[in-house]
Amino acid sequence: MNIHEYQAKALFEKFGVAVPKGTTATNPEAFVTALAALPEGPTMVKSQIHAGGRGKGTFTNGFKGGVKFCKTKADALAMAGNMLGQTLVTAQTGPVGRKVQTIYFTVASDIKKEYYLAILLDRATSRPVIVASTEGGMDIETVAHDTPEKLFKVLIDPAYGIADFQIRDLITKLGLAGAEAKNAAKLIRNLYTMFWETDAAMVEVNPLITTPTGEVLALDAKVSFDSNALYRHPEIVALRDLNEEDPKEIEASKYSLSYIALDGNIACLVNGAGLAMSTMDIIQHFGGTPANFLDVGGGASKDQVIAAFKIILGDPNVKGILVNIFGGIMDCNVIATGIVEAVKEVGLKLPLVVRLEGNNVVAGKATLAASGLALVAGDTMADAAQKIVKLVA
Amino acid sequence: MAILITPETKIIVQGITGDFGGRHAKLSLDYGTQVVAGVTPGKGGQFFEYGAHKVPIYNSVADAAKATGATVSVIFVPPPFAADAILECVDAGLDLAVAITEGIPIKDMIRVKRAMTGAKTRLVGPNCPGIVTPGTGKDSFGGCRIGIAPGYIHKKGHVGVVSRSGTLTYEAVFQLTSKNIGQTTCVGIGGDPVNGTNHLDVIKLFNADPETHGIILIGEIGGNAEVEAARWIKANCKKPVAGFIAGATAPAGRRMGHAGAIVGGAEDTAAAKIAVFKECGIEVAATPSDMADALLRAAKAKGVTLT
Incomplete structure (x- = not known):
């Protein structure tokens, strides 16, 4: 979950991170x-x-x-x-x-020098990492690519937390001394506390600045939170701004559907994130363009499938739909029943290709066949993708 | 030999009295898996009854392990309690904990992983479909099914499958079985950024397993675990390996923050990972439908028989 700069800075102040x-x-x-x-x-x-x-x-x-x-x-x-x-x-x-x-x-602060400071998860070590650079206000990926020697990383032991010597070492590398060093140390420690206490996924300050009077300030703030941890942070959830989110994605989240709008014209409805991603990929592989990512998850109910169809059809660019279900947890017949009811409820006129495989697939296919709907069955993912690409071409 | 689990492995189910855990405990019992105990704090002394099965429930993992000799536990408990459930397995000295739970806070997993440093217990997952070592019966029954995978799509044989995605694992297994190619063990390592066992850990186990003749490695965008595994394969693994990476069309920045890419390096797009696979001699599946065929091509090139 993302928040606005002004909200992030209010949090910074609460944790003692200096801002203008x-x-x-x-x-x-x-x-x-x-x-x-x-x-x-x-x-x-x-x-x-x-x-x-x-x-x-x-x-x-x-x-x-x-x-x-x-x-x-x-x-x-x-x-x-x-x-x-x-x-x-x-x-x-x-x-x-x-x-x-x-x-x-x-x-508007007087700027002596700009720096970069971020805290996020280092996946390779499963530890928080502080990333800092003397090249503030720049695109940090460019810095990493062109001048990696100007980028410093500090891994934090989650059992101990950030150690004073690590902060001292980082500040020395950034070339800070005197009042600047003292203020930077306080800011880094407090920023880490905020990152840890709020279950932030990433905190990025670009630029962090020093002023002619020795202040160290977060001039900008970009903060995102781990959505898995929001249940224990009602104060963070209260910062959510629905105006910043795609209405279709908000609707999807009400039904625990994972939906991301894209700009293609072939919608897909899939179970499992990996399969959903690769369904998008295979549509493109055969010359089509995916309209969305949609994972109905493991325990998709009939209502969820109906909701998923309505969300898909709310996108005016969609010219055809590919349903790809490999039932591990879920019952293919539940999906098939949901598809039939959803199609009837929304009066689907667009081409629909359905590929079902897995748990109770025989009953699921029978339900589809007995529905009288004008849908096309796909055998494999490749077969189904080729069929829908051809139908919308 | 399979890896991690065999049909003889005794299993504890944490969360057996919940809907999710109970349903999959039944499916594992149907598959012939040795589900010997359940754990639900406060329900010790009760039984999980299903058909002819009467599985005793204990208050703690330690009690369950002591009473039944179980060495593996599968965790179905809800996200707020899952980290604790994993640590309970470590404390009980189990060999393996498999966490199916989806939605565990990242901070909890960071702390769990730190706490597991040096422990004998291996963690697989979280947010994973589990592990299947197929059996010799009809539709591979008589095997060990831990988690939520459909057991019947498997077949006992000589291919190892490791994947971050549940449904893509099933897709690969289904293709293999349809071509009459069986599997030693199929391992879902899960889709979370902090997990217990990564691709490389599983690849090393498959490489050391004489029964495993070929490997399918399934990954996706984000992180560099697939790249790390591919480089190790190039240097150490003589077995044929096929690979697939999902997410070539995923929009940038939607699932990971801007600064995330910098720490992982420039290697976490699908295109970059696929390029490393090719450089490391891994046969790349062009689409998910091509995974079994890709392994057949790799095996043929190395003169290895998969069946």
């Missing part, structure tokens, strides 16, 4: 009040959406830049009007973009 002072507004009337809470002087105006590349983004009204530096609060007030309610398109939003519903005003 900031306030938010969700309507133009609130701009003045929000800005009144900040000192006079240079101010940043930041569009709040769940996507990176905001500064280089363009609004659909032609205005360029979703993050702007303003010399005065008066300028910031005028600037915010260009962003709020507008749709911002960045490298990460796709062409549709995201509507800006919140403006975040912050004090």
